[in-house]
């Protein structure tokens with residue numbers, strides 16, 4: 306049994322303790338114990354012995370939190386963090402906090418994936434009381450050994466001096482950045498670190514994987530927004546920087562909308578207010594999509610094609626079938642599902658955001674078998690259940706039964722009402738795409754209680770160097786299922 310020397314431990318916030326590091330938990334923390342109390346430790350690898358600075362350490366608290374500041378016995382899977390600004394060890398040595406967003410950067414990529422599979426398995430077991438062994442795959446045709454250069458969507462804060470910056474983890478402290486190693490190379494080409502964003506609060510950048518024209522969307526501070534002179538200066542600075550950067554780039558101002566799901570108003574400064582994304586799916590071929598403003602698009606450059614292939618494989622759609630694509634965004638899955646059901650079938654793409662629905666209508670306009678229904682999922686499903694015979698345009702399902710439901714909700718998951726309504730519609734197959742194992746496990750327990758079981762689950766590593774994980778799970782009514790023995794293929 307490993308012995309931890311506690312003779313030099315100093316408890317309380319800012320104190321340091323030595324611990325043996327246990328399993329990785331959901332959220333990117335490892336579980337350790339100090340004199341019986343749980344300590345959630347960031348920047349560790351399971352199996353290590355480390356010295357931790359305590360960041361939360363109330364005497365009576367059930368658990369504490371801390372960051373690794375010294376590795377006393379490293380894991381064989383530890384590597385030197387490839388992003389200096391996000392490296393806890395170098396940040397500590399230079400007396401500043403690290404930026405958030407690359408909290409797995411000190412772990413070799415194949416082990417990151419093993420840990421994500423373990424987190425998925427443990428979370429589903431803990432919350433849904435189900436033993437599900439996920440397969441593991443990753444985005445792209447080749448293994449990406451570094452975990453870098455994959456993000457096509459990046460967001461930055463802005464310092465009072467007008468420089469782009471990132472927040473230190475769980476802190477309002479802004480750290481100016483002069484590179485973003487997780488971003489695709491097209492982000493570097495813009496050299497946003499040299500632009501003057503004075504008067505802005507936030508900068509969202511979309512750099513499409515295909516290399517088509519990027520979009521820089523600037524959100525003014527509340528003070529700039531209400532002052533026409535300041536707003537005018539901000540527009541001029543952005544136009545000048547865009548013209549000087551040597552890249553054909555669209556730019557615009559994002560002016561917040563009044564309510565949730567009402568999009569921010571995008572005011573064009575240069576170029577267009579949208580980007581064009583090209584998806585090359587092995588199973589479904591090449592398609593182009595328009596995504597306006599800060600509308601949702603899968604963040605990893607290879608994520609759209611990877612997820613489309615996984616969804617098409619798990620949905621097993623046949624010509625003539627009726628499919629619902631819930632939380633459909635700009636119509637990514639719907640476009641491919643519509644090809645799969647063919648002209649005799651139907652695909653209903655349900656999306657709450659008006660602007661994403663508008664993009665989806667445009668993206669699906671050559672596929673008359675696809676309809677975009679703008680509204681919250683639970684309301685649309687409620688209407689289908691209430692008026693099943695009504696035409697789709699009047700809130701019904703036109704008397705049809707759903708063969709397959711694909712759902713890809715935001716991090717909060719679908720929630721009880723949407724799940725109950727999916728169950729009441731009795732689809733023959735459900736494909737659940739999730740970016741959060743905890744909300745997925747909660748929804749999965751309701752689906753299990755409603756008579757469905759897991760046919761196959763896969764963890765898809767779409768977020769290298771971070772703790773985030775995507776999963777794709779196929780469910781079928783319990784009586785029909787012949788579960789495949791999923792193996793962790795790393």
Ligand SMILES: C[S@@+](CC[C@H](N)C(=O)[O-])C[C@H]1O[C@@H](n2cnc3c(N)ncnc32)[C@H](O)[C@@H]1O
Pocket residue numbers: 601602603631632633634635636637638655656657658661680681682683713714715
């Ligand atoms: C994870 S994204 C998935 C989008 C799409 N499947 C894709 O891969 O591009 C989730 C989408 O759900 C939408 N959304 C959020 N809450 C919703 C709700 N209650 N009902 C319908 N759509 C919702 C968001 O606007 C977003 O477009």
